Amino acid sequence: xxxxxxxxxxxxxxxxxxxxxxxxxxxxxxxxxxxxxxxxxxxxxxxxxxxxxxxxxxxxxxxxxxxxxxxxxxxxxxxxxxxxxxxxxxxxxxxxxxxxxxxxxxxxxxxxxxxxxxxxxxxxxxxxxxxxxxxxxxxxxxxxxxxxxxxxxxxxxxxxxxxxxxxxxxxxxxxxxxxxxxxxxxxxxxxxxxxxxxxxxxxxxxxxxxxxxxxxxxxxxxxxxxxxxxxxxxxxxxxxxxxxxxxxxxxxxxxxxxxxxxxxxxxxxxxxxxxxxxxxxxxxxxxxxxxxxxxxxxxxxxxxxxxxxxxxxxxxxxxxxxxxxxxxxxxxxxxxxxxxxxxxxxxxxxxxxxxxxxxxxxxxxxxxxxxxxxxxxxxxxxxxxxxxxxxxxxxxxxxxxxxxxxxxxx
Numbered sequence: 001x002x003x004x005x006x007x008x009x010x011x012x013x014x015x016x017x018x019x020x021x022x023x024x025x026x027x028x029x030x031x032x033x034x035x036x037x038x039x040x041x042x043x044x045x046x047x048x049x050x051x052x053x054x055x056x057x058x059x060x061x062x063x064x065x066x067x068x069x070x071x072x073x074x075x076x077x078x079x080x081x082x083x084x085x086x087x088x089x090x091x092x093x094x095x096x097x098x099x100x101x102x103x104x105x106x107x108x109x110x111x112x113x114x115x116x117x118x119x120x121x122x123x124x125x126x127x128x129x130x131x132x133x134x135x136x137x138x139x140x141x142x143x144x145x146x147x148x149x150x151x152x153x154x155x156x157x158x159x160x161x162x163x164x165x166x167x168x169x170x171x172x173x174x175x176x177x178x179x180x181x182x183x184x185x186x187x188x189x190x191x192x193x194x195x196x197x198x199x200x201x202x203x204x205x206x207x208x209x210x211x212x213x214x215x216x217x218x219x220x221x222x223x224x225x226x227x228x229x230x231x232x233x234x235x236x237x238x239x240x241x242x243x244x245x246x247x248x249x250x251x252x253x254x255x256x257x258x259x260x261x262x263x264x265x266x267x268x269x270x271x272x273x274x275x276x277x278x279x280x281x282x283x284x285x286x287x288x289x290x291x292x293x294x295x296x297x298x299x300x301x302x303x304x305x306x307x308x309x310x311x312x313x314x315x316x317x318x319x320x321x322x323x324x325x326x327x328x329x330x331x332x333x334x335x336x337x338x339x340x341x342x343x344x345x346x347x348x349x350x351x352x353x354x355x356x357x358x359x360x361x362x363x364x365x366x367x368x369x370x371x372x373x374x375x376x377x378x379x380x381x382x383x384x385x386x387x388x389x390x391x392x393x394x395x396x397x398x399x400x401x402x403x404x405x406x407x408x409x410x
Contacts (some may be wrong), residue, residue, distance in 0.1 A: 001346070002161060002370050005106065005115065005118075006103045006106060006107070007117065008269075009099075009102050009103050009106045009119075009126075010099040010100070010102065010103050010121050011097050011099070012102075012122075012126065012279035013099045013101075013102040013122070013126040014098070014099045015093045015100050016126045016127060016213030017095055017132065017135050018080075018095070019128075020135065020288075021135070021136070021380055024132075024136065025277075026136070027114055027136075028091055028136055028137070028276065029136060029137055030090075030093075030138055031089055031137075032137055033137040033138045033139065034145055035064075036137065036138040038056075039055065039056075039061075039063060039064060039074055040064070040068050040069050040138070041072060041118060041138075042055060042056045043054035043055055043061040043069040043072075044070075044073045044075075044076055044078065046062060046074045047070070047073040048077055048080075048334075048395065050405070051291060052071070053066060053230075056371075059139060059237055060231070060234040061240070062234075062243045063233065063243055063244050064065065064140075064184065064229050064242050064244065065180065065181040065182065065184055065227060065242055066181060066185075066227065067140070067143065067178065067179075067181035067182035067183075068140040068143055068182055071093070071143055071364070072086075072090075072138075074266040075090060076091060077087040079205070081397050082268045085113045090138050092263070093142070093143075094135050094142050094301065097142045097143060097145060097146050098126075098131075098135060098142065098145065100146045101120070101145035101146040101149050101392075102122045102126050104146055104149040104150050104153050104362045105121060105122055105125055105149050105392050105395075106118045106119070106121070106122045107153055108149060108152060108153045108156050108396070109121040109122070109395075109396045109399055111156050111157075111160045111161060112160070112352075112358060112359065112362045112396055112400075113352065113359075113396060113399055113400040113403050114164060115402045116153040116402050116403045116406050117396070117399045117402055117404075118396075118399060118401045119402070120398070120399035120401065120402030120403065121295070121395045121398070121399030122369040122394040122395075123394050123399075124257070124341075124344075124391045124397050124398055124399060124401075125391075127144065128341075128391065128392075129337065130334075130384055130385075130388050130391075131388060133390075134385070138168060140182050140183055141183065141324075141385070141388065143181045143182050143388060144182045144186075144389060145392075147175055147176075147178045147179040147182060148175075148176070148179040148183075148186065148393065150175045150390055151172050151173075151175035151176040151179060151189070152172075152235075152393070153174035153176060154168050154169075154171050154195075154348055154367070155172045155193050155196070155197060155216075155365075158172070158212065159197055159200065159201065159361065159365075160358055165208075165212055166211075166215055167397060168194075168214075169212045169213075169214050169215035169216045169219065170218060172193055172219065172224070172301075173193070173194075173216040173217060173219020173220035173221070173223075174219040174220070174223055174226055175215075175220060176189045176190045176193055176219075176220065177190060177218075177219065177220045177223025178219055178225050180220075180223070180224060180225065180241055181224065181227060183389075184240075184241040184242035184244070185373065185376050185377070185380075185386055187240055187376075188240050188372065189220075189372075190216060190217055190219075190220030190221075190224075192215035192219075192240075192368065192369060192372055193216050193220075194212075194216040194217050194220075195213065196364075196365055196368050196369075197209060197213065197216075198210060198213045199210060199364075199399075200364065200365070205229060219224060219382045223275075223369055224241065227241070228241075228300060237334040241253075241254045245291055245359065245380075246288075246289065246290050246291045246293075246294060248381055249291060249294045249380055250279070250283060250288055250294060251296070251380070251381050252265070252316060252378075252381045252382060253275075253276060253312075253382050254276050254279050254280045254283065254327060255272070255276075255327070255381060255382075256268045256272070256276055257273070257276050257277065257280055259262075262326055263325070263326055263327045264327045264328065264329060265327075266327055268274070268315065269311060269315075271305065271307065271308035271311050271312075271373075272308065272311050272312050272315060273307065274305070274308060276312075277288035277311055278301070279297065282297060282299050295357070304317075307387055313378070315382075316382040317374070317378050317382070318380045319383070319386070320374055320377040320378055320383070320386070320387055321335070321338050321339075321342075321384060321387060322334040322335040322338050323382050324383055324384065324385075325381070325383050325385065326332075330340070334384065338384075341398070344396075344401060345394045345395070345398045347398075348397040348398045348399065348400040348401045349363060349397040349400075350352075351400060351404050352370060352397055352400045352403070355400070359400070362396065362397075363397070366390075366393040366396065366397070367393060369393060370390045370393060370394060372389055373386065373387060373389070373390045374387065
Protein backbone atom coordinates (compact mmCIF):
# COMPACT_ATOMS: atom_id res chain seq x y z
CA UNK A 1 0.00 0.00 0.00
CA UNK A 2 2.76 2.45 0.94
CA UNK A 3 4.40 1.89 -2.43
CA UNK A 4 1.43 3.17 -4.42
CA UNK A 5 -0.08 5.56 -1.90
CA UNK A 6 1.80 8.60 -3.22
CA UNK A 7 0.58 7.90 -6.78
CA UNK A 8 -2.99 7.59 -5.54
CA UNK A 9 -2.63 10.81 -3.55
CA UNK A 10 -1.32 12.72 -6.58
CA UNK A 11 -4.03 11.66 -9.00
CA UNK A 12 -6.77 11.94 -6.39
CA UNK A 13 -5.76 15.55 -5.76
CA UNK A 14 -5.73 16.31 -9.48
CA UNK A 15 -9.19 14.73 -9.83
CA UNK A 16 -10.60 16.77 -6.92
CA UNK A 17 -9.27 20.03 -8.39
CA UNK A 18 -10.68 19.21 -11.83
CA UNK A 19 -14.04 18.35 -10.26
CA UNK A 20 -14.01 21.62 -8.35
CA UNK A 21 -13.36 23.57 -11.54
CA UNK A 22 -16.22 21.73 -13.22
CA UNK A 23 -18.83 22.46 -10.54
CA UNK A 24 -17.83 25.87 -9.16
CA UNK A 25 -19.57 28.79 -10.92
CA UNK A 26 -17.20 30.30 -13.47
CA UNK A 27 -14.72 27.43 -13.26
CA UNK A 28 -11.08 28.40 -13.74
CA UNK A 29 -10.61 32.05 -14.68
CA UNK A 30 -7.91 34.69 -14.75
CA UNK A 31 -10.43 37.55 -14.75
CA UNK A 32 -10.47 38.20 -11.00
CA UNK A 33 -6.75 37.77 -10.33
CA UNK A 34 -5.85 41.44 -9.90
CA UNK A 35 -2.26 40.93 -8.74
CA UNK A 36 -1.73 38.58 -11.67
CA UNK A 37 -3.09 41.04 -14.21
CA UNK A 38 -1.56 44.20 -12.76
CA UNK A 39 1.85 42.92 -11.72
CA UNK A 40 2.85 39.29 -12.21
CA UNK A 41 1.84 38.86 -15.86
CA UNK A 42 3.29 42.21 -17.07
CA UNK A 43 6.60 41.46 -15.32
CA UNK A 44 6.70 38.00 -16.88
CA UNK A 45 5.90 39.48 -20.31
CA UNK A 46 8.75 41.98 -19.95
CA UNK A 47 11.12 39.19 -18.98
CA UNK A 48 9.96 37.06 -21.88
CA UNK A 49 10.48 39.97 -24.28
CA UNK A 50 14.04 40.55 -23.03
CA UNK A 51 13.32 43.85 -21.27
CA UNK A 52 14.44 42.53 -17.91
CA UNK A 53 12.76 42.26 -14.53
CA UNK A 54 10.70 45.45 -14.76
CA UNK A 55 7.10 46.38 -14.05
CA UNK A 56 4.60 48.11 -16.32
CA UNK A 57 6.12 51.54 -15.60
CA UNK A 58 9.61 50.34 -16.56
CA UNK A 59 10.88 50.48 -12.97
CA UNK A 60 12.58 47.47 -11.33
CA UNK A 61 9.95 44.94 -10.29
CA UNK A 62 10.49 44.86 -6.53
CA UNK A 63 6.91 45.10 -5.27
CA UNK A 64 6.84 41.31 -4.95
CA UNK A 65 9.74 38.84 -5.10
CA UNK A 66 10.59 37.26 -8.48
CA UNK A 67 9.60 33.62 -7.91
CA UNK A 68 6.13 33.66 -9.45
CA UNK A 69 7.05 35.97 -12.40
CA UNK A 70 9.95 33.65 -13.26
CA UNK A 71 7.57 30.69 -13.37
CA UNK A 72 5.12 32.63 -15.52
CA UNK A 73 7.96 33.55 -17.88
CA UNK A 74 8.71 29.88 -18.41
CA UNK A 75 5.02 29.16 -19.02
CA UNK A 76 4.76 32.07 -21.47
CA UNK A 77 7.74 30.79 -23.44
CA UNK A 78 6.32 27.26 -23.48
CA UNK A 79 2.96 28.55 -24.69
CA UNK A 80 4.68 30.50 -27.46
CA UNK A 81 6.76 27.51 -28.59
CA UNK A 82 3.75 25.18 -28.63
CA UNK A 83 1.26 27.67 -30.06
CA UNK A 84 -1.12 27.22 -27.15
CA UNK A 85 -2.57 29.61 -24.56
CA UNK A 86 -0.65 30.47 -21.43
CA UNK A 87 -3.84 29.91 -19.41
CA UNK A 88 -3.75 26.25 -20.41
CA UNK A 89 -0.20 25.89 -19.09
CA UNK A 90 -1.07 27.72 -15.87
CA UNK A 91 -3.92 25.28 -15.32
CA UNK A 92 -1.59 22.36 -16.01
CA UNK A 93 0.98 23.70 -13.58
CA UNK A 94 -1.73 24.23 -10.97
CA UNK A 95 -2.71 20.57 -11.20
CA UNK A 96 0.93 19.45 -11.05
CA UNK A 97 1.76 21.70 -8.07
CA UNK A 98 -1.33 20.76 -6.08
CA UNK A 99 -0.73 17.05 -6.67
CA UNK A 100 2.95 17.42 -5.78
CA UNK A 101 2.17 19.40 -2.63
CA UNK A 102 -0.28 16.71 -1.51
CA UNK A 103 2.36 14.00 -2.00
CA UNK A 104 4.98 15.96 -0.04
CA UNK A 105 2.48 16.59 2.75
CA UNK A 106 1.64 12.87 2.75
CA UNK A 107 5.29 11.88 3.28
CA UNK A 108 5.67 14.52 5.98
CA UNK A 109 2.54 13.40 7.81
CA UNK A 110 3.45 9.69 7.54
CA UNK A 111 6.50 10.25 9.75
CA UNK A 112 4.24 11.70 12.43
CA UNK A 113 0.89 9.90 12.32
CA UNK A 114 1.47 6.77 10.23
CA UNK A 115 0.12 5.77 6.82
CA UNK A 116 -3.59 6.02 7.58
CA UNK A 117 -3.14 9.25 9.47
CA UNK A 118 -1.21 10.66 6.50
CA UNK A 119 -4.00 9.64 4.13
CA UNK A 120 -6.52 11.32 6.40
CA UNK A 121 -4.33 14.43 6.36
CA UNK A 122 -4.16 14.70 2.57
CA UNK A 123 -7.88 13.93 2.15
CA UNK A 124 -8.65 16.90 4.40
CA UNK A 125 -6.10 19.04 2.55
CA UNK A 126 -7.17 18.19 -1.00
CA UNK A 127 -10.86 18.78 -0.21
CA UNK A 128 -10.34 21.90 1.93
CA UNK A 129 -12.63 24.45 0.22
CA UNK A 130 -10.29 27.39 0.75
CA UNK A 131 -7.38 25.47 -0.77
CA UNK A 132 -9.51 24.70 -3.79
CA UNK A 133 -10.68 28.30 -4.06
CA UNK A 134 -7.08 29.42 -4.60
CA UNK A 135 -6.84 27.14 -7.65
CA UNK A 136 -9.60 29.01 -9.51
CA UNK A 137 -7.20 31.61 -10.87
CA UNK A 138 -3.45 32.27 -11.23
CA UNK A 139 -2.11 32.45 -7.70
CA UNK A 140 1.39 32.55 -6.23
CA UNK A 141 0.20 30.31 -3.37
CA UNK A 142 0.02 27.38 -5.80
CA UNK A 143 3.78 27.55 -6.36
CA UNK A 144 4.35 28.24 -2.67
CA UNK A 145 2.59 25.06 -1.49
CA UNK A 146 5.09 22.41 -2.75
CA UNK A 147 8.18 24.50 -1.95
CA UNK A 148 7.04 25.28 1.58
CA UNK A 149 5.97 21.72 2.38
CA UNK A 150 9.18 20.31 0.86
CA UNK A 151 11.28 22.55 3.13
CA UNK A 152 9.36 21.26 6.15
CA UNK A 153 9.74 17.67 4.92
CA UNK A 154 13.52 18.09 4.77
CA UNK A 155 13.57 19.36 8.35
CA UNK A 156 11.31 16.47 9.34
CA UNK A 157 13.77 14.02 7.79
CA UNK A 158 16.51 15.55 9.94
CA UNK A 159 14.44 15.25 13.11
CA UNK A 160 12.61 11.96 12.58
CA UNK A 161 14.11 10.38 9.46
CA UNK A 162 17.43 9.01 8.31
CA UNK A 163 18.62 11.52 5.72
CA UNK A 164 22.14 12.99 5.95
CA UNK A 165 21.90 15.96 8.21
CA UNK A 166 24.34 18.33 6.49
CA UNK A 167 23.04 18.28 2.92
CA UNK A 168 19.44 17.92 4.07
CA UNK A 169 19.82 21.06 6.20
CA UNK A 170 21.20 23.03 3.26
CA UNK A 171 18.38 21.68 1.07
CA UNK A 172 15.77 22.77 3.62
CA UNK A 173 17.23 26.28 3.62
CA UNK A 174 17.31 26.42 -0.18
CA UNK A 175 13.71 25.25 -0.49
CA UNK A 176 12.53 27.74 2.11
CA UNK A 177 14.49 30.46 0.31
CA UNK A 178 12.66 29.60 -2.91
CA UNK A 179 9.35 29.71 -1.03
CA UNK A 180 10.25 33.15 0.37
CA UNK A 181 10.92 34.44 -3.15
CA UNK A 182 7.38 33.38 -4.02
CA UNK A 183 5.48 34.60 -0.93
CA UNK A 184 7.22 37.28 1.18
CA UNK A 185 5.07 36.37 4.20
CA UNK A 186 7.60 33.55 4.75
CA UNK A 187 10.37 36.14 5.15
CA UNK A 188 11.64 34.73 8.47
CA UNK A 189 10.90 31.11 7.54
CA UNK A 190 14.56 30.17 7.19
CA UNK A 191 15.34 31.43 10.67
CA UNK A 192 12.30 29.64 12.03
CA UNK A 193 13.38 26.32 10.51
CA UNK A 194 16.84 26.81 11.98
CA UNK A 195 15.60 27.62 15.47
CA UNK A 196 12.88 24.97 15.92
CA UNK A 197 15.07 21.83 15.50
CA UNK A 198 17.73 23.43 17.69
CA UNK A 199 15.17 24.07 20.46
CA UNK A 200 13.81 20.52 20.17
CA UNK A 201 17.14 18.72 20.11
CA UNK A 202 19.80 20.89 21.73
CA UNK A 203 20.13 18.47 24.66
CA UNK A 204 21.24 15.75 22.24
CA UNK A 205 24.29 17.76 21.25
CA UNK A 206 24.31 21.53 21.24
CA UNK A 207 27.22 21.87 18.79
CA UNK A 208 25.79 19.35 16.36
CA UNK A 209 22.38 20.97 16.22
CA UNK A 210 23.86 24.46 16.17
CA UNK A 211 25.78 23.40 13.04
CA UNK A 212 22.53 22.11 11.52
CA UNK A 213 20.85 25.46 12.20
CA UNK A 214 23.74 27.31 10.55
CA UNK A 215 23.54 25.09 7.46
CA UNK A 216 19.82 25.82 7.11
CA UNK A 217 20.56 29.54 7.26
CA UNK A 218 23.37 29.15 4.72
CA UNK A 219 21.06 27.40 2.28
CA UNK A 220 18.45 30.11 2.84
CA UNK A 221 20.97 32.86 2.22
CA UNK A 222 22.25 31.26 -0.99
CA UNK A 223 18.82 31.86 -2.53
CA UNK A 224 17.78 35.18 -1.00
CA UNK A 225 21.04 37.16 -1.09
CA UNK A 226 21.31 37.33 -4.91
CA UNK A 227 17.84 38.91 -5.01
CA UNK A 228 18.74 41.39 -2.28
CA UNK A 229 21.98 42.34 -4.05
CA UNK A 230 20.15 42.79 -7.36
CA UNK A 231 17.58 45.08 -5.74
CA UNK A 232 20.33 47.13 -4.08
CA UNK A 233 22.21 47.54 -7.34
CA UNK A 234 19.05 48.60 -9.20
CA UNK A 235 17.51 50.88 -6.57
CA UNK A 236 20.28 51.75 -4.14
CA UNK A 237 18.25 50.54 -1.17
CA UNK A 238 17.88 47.36 0.85
CA UNK A 239 14.44 45.82 1.13
CA UNK A 240 13.21 42.79 3.05
CA UNK A 241 12.39 40.62 0.02
CA UNK A 242 9.44 42.81 -1.02
CA UNK A 243 8.74 46.54 -1.05
CA UNK A 244 5.06 46.07 -0.20
CA UNK A 245 5.52 45.56 3.56
CA UNK A 246 4.55 49.03 4.83
CA UNK A 247 1.64 49.22 2.39
CA UNK A 248 0.28 45.90 3.66
CA UNK A 249 0.60 47.09 7.26
CA UNK A 250 -1.26 50.31 6.49
CA UNK A 251 -3.90 48.38 4.58
CA UNK A 252 -4.47 46.22 7.64
CA UNK A 253 -4.88 49.34 9.79
CA UNK A 254 -7.55 50.92 7.60
CA UNK A 255 -9.25 48.01 5.79
CA UNK A 256 -12.66 48.37 7.48
CA UNK A 257 -13.01 51.98 6.28
CA UNK A 258 -10.92 52.24 3.09
CA UNK A 259 -12.71 50.13 0.49
CA UNK A 260 -10.22 50.57 -2.41
CA UNK A 261 -13.14 50.30 -4.82
CA UNK A 262 -13.77 46.59 -4.37
CA UNK A 263 -14.27 46.01 -0.64
CA UNK A 264 -17.39 46.19 1.46
CA UNK A 265 -17.18 48.43 4.49
CA UNK A 266 -17.10 46.51 7.75
CA UNK A 267 -19.02 47.34 10.88
CA UNK A 268 -16.51 47.58 13.71
CA UNK A 269 -16.67 48.86 17.27
CA UNK A 270 -16.44 52.67 17.72
CA UNK A 271 -13.00 52.35 19.33
CA UNK A 272 -11.58 50.41 16.40
CA UNK A 273 -13.23 52.83 13.95
CA UNK A 274 -11.61 55.82 15.72
CA UNK A 275 -8.20 54.18 15.52
CA UNK A 276 -8.63 53.39 11.83
CA UNK A 277 -9.84 56.92 11.10
CA UNK A 278 -6.76 58.32 12.82
CA UNK A 279 -4.53 56.08 10.69
CA UNK A 280 -6.37 57.09 7.50
CA UNK A 281 -5.99 60.78 8.34
CA UNK A 282 -2.27 60.39 8.97
CA UNK A 283 -1.94 58.59 5.64
CA UNK A 284 -3.81 61.37 3.81
CA UNK A 285 -1.38 63.86 5.37
CA UNK A 286 1.52 62.01 3.76
CA UNK A 287 2.59 60.09 6.86
CA UNK A 288 2.72 56.36 7.61
CA UNK A 289 4.68 55.70 4.44
CA UNK A 290 7.22 53.40 6.09
CA UNK A 291 7.05 50.50 8.52
CA UNK A 292 8.89 52.58 11.13
CA UNK A 293 6.30 55.37 10.94
CA UNK A 294 3.47 52.86 11.33
CA UNK A 295 5.11 51.27 14.37
CA UNK A 296 5.66 54.72 15.89
CA UNK A 297 1.99 55.59 15.23
CA UNK A 298 0.85 52.42 17.01
CA UNK A 299 3.16 53.19 19.93
CA UNK A 300 1.54 56.63 20.25
CA UNK A 301 -1.92 55.07 20.13
CA UNK A 302 -0.95 52.56 22.83
CA UNK A 303 -0.24 55.49 25.14
CA UNK A 304 -3.38 57.45 24.24
CA UNK A 305 -5.95 54.61 23.88
CA UNK A 306 -4.47 51.24 24.79
CA UNK A 307 -7.83 49.45 24.91
CA UNK A 308 -8.60 50.49 21.35
CA UNK A 309 -5.29 49.03 20.18
CA UNK A 310 -6.03 45.79 22.05
CA UNK A 311 -9.49 45.61 20.47
CA UNK A 312 -7.98 46.12 17.04
CA UNK A 313 -5.38 43.45 17.68
CA UNK A 314 -7.98 40.92 18.80
CA UNK A 315 -10.23 41.74 15.85
CA UNK A 316 -7.38 41.30 13.37
CA UNK A 317 -6.23 38.05 15.00
CA UNK A 318 -9.73 36.61 14.67
CA UNK A 319 -10.19 37.76 11.05
CA UNK A 320 -7.01 35.94 10.05
CA UNK A 321 -9.03 32.70 10.21
CA UNK A 322 -12.06 33.77 8.17
CA UNK A 323 -11.58 37.20 6.58
CA UNK A 324 -11.54 37.87 2.84
CA UNK A 325 -9.88 40.68 0.92
CA UNK A 326 -13.21 41.82 -0.54
CA UNK A 327 -14.76 41.59 2.95
CA UNK A 328 -17.81 39.70 1.75
CA UNK A 329 -20.95 39.75 3.85
CA UNK A 330 -20.95 35.95 3.91
CA UNK A 331 -17.79 35.68 5.98
CA UNK A 332 -19.79 34.19 8.86
CA UNK A 333 -20.21 31.02 6.77
CA UNK A 334 -16.45 30.81 6.34
CA UNK A 335 -16.11 31.14 10.10
CA UNK A 336 -18.62 28.31 10.65
CA UNK A 337 -16.67 26.02 8.32
CA UNK A 338 -13.41 26.91 10.01
CA UNK A 339 -14.81 26.11 13.44
CA UNK A 340 -15.64 22.61 12.23
CA UNK A 341 -12.11 22.05 10.98
CA UNK A 342 -10.58 23.51 14.13
CA UNK A 343 -12.64 21.08 16.22
CA UNK A 344 -11.16 18.12 14.28
CA UNK A 345 -7.69 19.60 14.67
CA UNK A 346 -8.09 20.12 18.42
CA UNK A 347 -9.49 16.61 18.91
CA UNK A 348 -6.65 15.01 16.97
CA UNK A 349 -4.07 17.21 18.68
CA UNK A 350 -5.31 16.13 22.09
CA UNK A 351 -4.74 12.45 21.26
CA UNK A 352 -1.50 13.09 19.36
CA UNK A 353 -0.02 14.77 22.42
CA UNK A 354 -0.36 11.53 24.39
CA UNK A 355 0.82 9.30 21.52
CA UNK A 356 4.56 9.77 22.11
CA UNK A 357 7.44 12.18 21.80
CA UNK A 358 7.26 12.49 17.99
CA UNK A 359 3.64 13.63 18.22
CA UNK A 360 4.51 16.21 20.87
CA UNK A 361 7.47 17.45 18.86
CA UNK A 362 5.26 17.87 15.79
CA UNK A 363 2.68 19.80 17.81
CA UNK A 364 5.43 22.17 18.94
CA UNK A 365 6.95 22.36 15.45
CA UNK A 366 3.69 23.04 13.63
CA UNK A 367 2.45 25.42 16.34
CA UNK A 368 5.54 27.61 15.97
CA UNK A 369 5.11 27.79 12.20
CA UNK A 370 1.38 28.52 12.47
CA UNK A 371 1.93 31.18 15.14
CA UNK A 372 4.53 32.86 12.93
CA UNK A 373 2.15 33.02 9.96
CA UNK A 374 -0.65 34.15 12.25
CA UNK A 375 1.51 36.98 13.57
CA UNK A 376 2.57 38.06 10.07
CA UNK A 377 -1.05 37.97 8.89
CA UNK A 378 -2.18 40.03 11.89
CA UNK A 379 0.55 42.61 11.25
CA UNK A 380 -0.55 43.05 7.64
CA UNK A 381 -3.98 42.43 6.11
CA UNK A 382 -5.81 39.83 8.20
CA UNK A 383 -7.31 37.46 5.64
CA UNK A 384 -7.67 33.69 5.51
CA UNK A 385 -5.73 33.44 2.25
CA UNK A 386 -2.46 34.06 4.10
CA UNK A 387 -3.20 31.28 6.60
CA UNK A 388 -4.23 28.59 4.11
CA UNK A 389 -0.70 27.16 3.53
CA UNK A 390 -0.09 26.44 7.21
CA UNK A 391 -3.53 24.91 7.69
CA UNK A 392 -2.13 21.80 6.01
CA UNK A 393 0.24 21.39 8.97
CA UNK A 394 -2.72 21.43 11.35
CA UNK A 395 -4.45 18.79 9.25
CA UNK A 396 -1.73 16.37 10.37
CA UNK A 397 -3.29 16.60 13.83
CA UNK A 398 -6.76 16.07 12.43
CA UNK A 399 -5.52 13.16 10.30
CA UNK A 400 -4.41 11.36 13.44
CA UNK A 401 -8.10 10.84 14.23
CA UNK A 402 -8.27 8.30 11.38
CA UNK A 403 -5.14 6.47 12.54
CA UNK A 404 -6.51 6.34 16.08
CA UNK A 405 -9.91 5.11 14.93
CA UNK A 406 -8.45 2.25 12.88
CA UNK A 407 -6.17 1.18 15.73
CA UNK A 408 -9.10 1.05 18.11
CA UNK A 409 -11.16 -1.01 15.66
CA UNK A 410 -8.29 -3.49 15.29
